[in-house]
Amino acid sequence: MTESTNPDVALIIGGGPGISSSCARLFARNGMAVGVAARNPDKPVLQDLEHTHGVRRYACDASEPAAVELLFANVVRDLGNPTLVVHNIDGRVPGIFGKKITEADACMAFDTLRNSAFSAFLVGQQAARVMSENQPNANGAKGTIIFTNASAALKGFPLSGAFAMACHAKAGLAQSMARELMPQGIHVANVPIDAAIGWTRDDGTRAHRRAGTAVDDNMADPDHIAETYLQLHRQHRSTWAFEVVLRPWVEKW
């Protein structure tokens, strides 16, 4: 096979200060051209990423088919064909947790499905389209598609039926895409984070201890999540992992 000699192009969907930012920094430090798409690409955390790591910002409502198609066209034009796409939207909205099924708002349930699962479908579809034109790299891969997920993908917890639906849907999609695309050289992974996720302190370091607890590292550190994503992207196609559940050492499961 003729290997690709082009540099890696990473596209991250979802632009929060947690996993998306950690991925953007790590991928940029490893020589990738990096784009981040968010509904509001002008928020300070993304502007910072542009200044410090040369990350390109894109406005995109990932639950709109035309918007996702346009996003990929723009990224291909600006950075080249993506080789690594991370879908980082879980669609949680205020009130999605802790509401009884009898009292849950139907619109909220619908929006969660659309923002999380349907956007994953749209992003996964466009990623598959552009990656299928890539040449395999040294590890035999045309590209990597990673879906960030939550423990609700593994277990439907009470008082959060809508979130369980959305996370399960995303996991089902990822599994179907993995069975379909891996034999075509595209690596698909589902990564449920079974934990609360840490955040960035003002000095730029990561915090990952729950408030009021004595034990350290009891939240998932997004910098370390990003490391696992990079390792998934670099796995040789003779030994691909589809699902990796990440949780802190003290997490109950």
Added chain:
Amino acid sequence: MTESTNPDVALIIGGGPGISSSCARLFARNGMAVGVAARNPDKPVLQDLEHTHGVRRYACDASEPAAVELLFANVVRDLGNPTLVVHNIDGRVPGIFGKKITEADACMAFDTLRNSAFSAFLVGQQAARVMSENQPNANGAKGTIIFTNASAALKGFPLSGAFAMACHAKAGLAQSMARELMPQGIHVANVPIDAAIGWTRDDGTRAHRRAGTAVDDNMADPDHIAETYLQLHRQHRSTWAFEVVLRPWVEKW
């Protein structure tokens, strides 16, 4: 506890000639008042059920919040509070199987999610609302909510990402509702049918052999699926099953 002495009221969402019809007949034969809701309640198979088994027919687009709310209000008015609700819509549409993810229609994916998973949310929510007012029966149950599902709930197959999403979503919802509602006396079950499902011959008997095969009973017989649903409904609350996968003896899995 004061046991309910009211008769069982069953409501079946989805009105096809397979599982819905088998359930309607079996439930009616066992003394339940039975309602069936379908987008088109006037199709011959449902008219037959009315004539032969006294089944009440309701028009309902189960993916519309207001329509589902109205349906339950009408059933409560006509038949009394449901004690058994079966959600029998899998949302499969022409073209959902066999399409590459790169070529799948986004609208179809969206409609599948809405028709299958979101309607399950709406139906499950209304069922939980009415059942929570029931008195426990002799087995300690206020009611039973059954979600018919497919093997795509267990495994995301290639070339059908949208269906995998919808079936997984429904399974996640069912699991969340089970954890929430079972301790309140409402039995929730997810029943993936891991097989093609048989049909009714003109003489009324069920056929369940795949065309061109020599082995008998290699499709799931909906009359026997209905029996399992009735058994689930009659389980004592000291030993409830949440998930039962049904498949023919010769099915590969």
Added chain:
Amino acid sequence: MTESTNPDVALIIGGGPGISSSCARLFARNGMAVGVAARNPDKPVLQDLEHTHGVRRYACDASEPAAVELLFANVVRDLGNPTLVVHNIDGRVPGIFGKKITEADACMAFDTLRNSAFSAFLVGQQAARVMSENQPNANGAKGTIIFTNASAALKGFPLSGAFAMACHAKAGLAQSMARELMPQGIHVANVPIDAAIGWTRDDGTRAHRRAGTAVDDNMADPDHIAETYLQLHRQHRSTWAFEVVLRPWVEKW
């Protein structure tokens, strides 16, 4: 196919006052010839079953290959070829729960594997041998093999590594046997009971409330477990269930 007209013959391996006794009574009341095998067949509970329900008692160490072979030969001679075999030994021994892995006794771990998983292999093997000679019954089945299991088959809990091994092993065996034997007309089922199990009061009624709790039915009632086993045995081969997890309504999972 020529259907069998012979009566059902049930063999229960393990002779405690819980599931085994409930099964023996229920199967006998439903017209089956019933045998129970235990290391000590002379304990009062089994003598009672003989007097009240005509149950035949057999001495057998089910972890000994020759003993299991002899058991089946004797049952075939006395009652005829079994059509329903229930393996009801979980091998738990004093001290298997609550011990740290660093302090667990290796011999105890070894004995648990042998008493639970290896005996399941021996019993399953003999059951498959005798059932393969049966004629299919009206439901198309040559016989049913049921493995009673525990929640440790679903989840490896801390401080009980040896029990997790044994229960997982039994589940793996059951799954392999199901895939192999179901296409031959032998129904194989794994039934994890995700709960503490109730017991018999002196007056013969079943108790299933945890000591000191106000809620009723918060333990699994073995009489109702036995009902599920009978239903599994009577399922039509067009819709066989392999795994059914039973848990009380208030159980956390």
Added chain:
Amino acid sequence: MTESTNPDVALIIGGGPGISSSCARLFARNGMAVGVAARNPDKPVLQDLEHTHGVRRYACDASEPAAVELLFANVVRDLGNPTLVVHNIDGRVPGIFGKKITEADACMAFDTLRNSAFSAFLVGQQAARVMSENQPNANGAKGTIIFTNASAALKGFPLSGAFAMACHAKAGLAQSMARELMPQGIHVANVPIDAAIGWTRDDGTRAHRRAGTAVDDNMADPDHIAETYLQLHRQHRSTWAFEVVLRPWVEKW
């Protein structure tokens, strides 16, 4: 916390030319002191590892409690307290695949359970004992215990009931140990390899193409499996993975 400054000590149980050798080479190249234990430590592949990578060889029947205890004592004496232990024995013996359950040899089933699952218990127990005395390293870990497993841990295939038992047992043990030991700072992982595994050519390079197939990389390359093990060992405790299934891109699952 006071971090350990001692070098890593790796102990690999099982001494074949596949995963064990790849691990030994990779760990040694990364500065670890490496020991390999096998029934026959004098086979050429292990002698080679000693000469080329300074790997220390140990004779050990890992299914014997006293032998495993002695092994760890010797390794601690020679190399120091292990910080990484890999259990690499799957216990497959000639004839374990392809035999009907009715014809399988009971002794072979018993030996498989003992060689695979029981040895995993013994090794896991000793590893936990020695690691609990370690100081946490920079990632917060006292050590890593990895169980190599097979696809039979995920799915019980027909005609291999004994192997399904052993692999499931090992998975159950790993899960129990993970829940128990991870909160104590010991990382436990179960790694089912869902594929045939490649081998070493005479020139030292790895081959991983099935005989007679045109597609490359359709077997799992043990060098890449070893990379995943090293990454697991280096994960920060805020984001530990318990289970990673590795399979080649073209593998059906």
